[in-house]
Amino acid sequence: MTLAPELPRSLQWLNAPATTLHEQRGRIVAEARARVARLRDQDASMRRDLERWLPGDQREALRGIEANLETIGARLRTLASDAS
Numbered sequence: 569m570t571l572a573p574e575l576p577r578s579l580q581w582l583n584a585p586a587t588t589l590h591e592q593r594g595r596i597v598a599e600a601r602a603r604v605a606r607l608r609d610q611d612a613s614m615r616r617d618l619e620r621w622l623p624g625d626q627r628e629a630l631r632g633i634e635a636n637l638e639t640i641g642a643r644l645r646t647l648a649s650d651a652s
Contacts, residue, residue: 587595619627 619630622630
């Protein structure tokens with residue numbers, strides 16, 4: 569009989585046999601990359617749904633906002649690289 573609840577799937581690697589720090593880091597990096605890929609896919613899917621459901625004028629406004637955010641982000645990245 570175990571008293572501790574079962575770990576969520578994202579933490580299953582904690583139950584793996586003891587390994588080196590390098591191996592653990594590699595597992596964590598792989599898990600993080602998998603999560604990022606999954607979240608990017610979900611984000612793209614949600615954005616497609618949002619665009620499909622919005623009326624035309626709101627869809628155009630959203631595209632304008634996103635374009636402005638891209639421009640601001642690019643400018644901030646340039647400023648940050650120039651500062652370093």
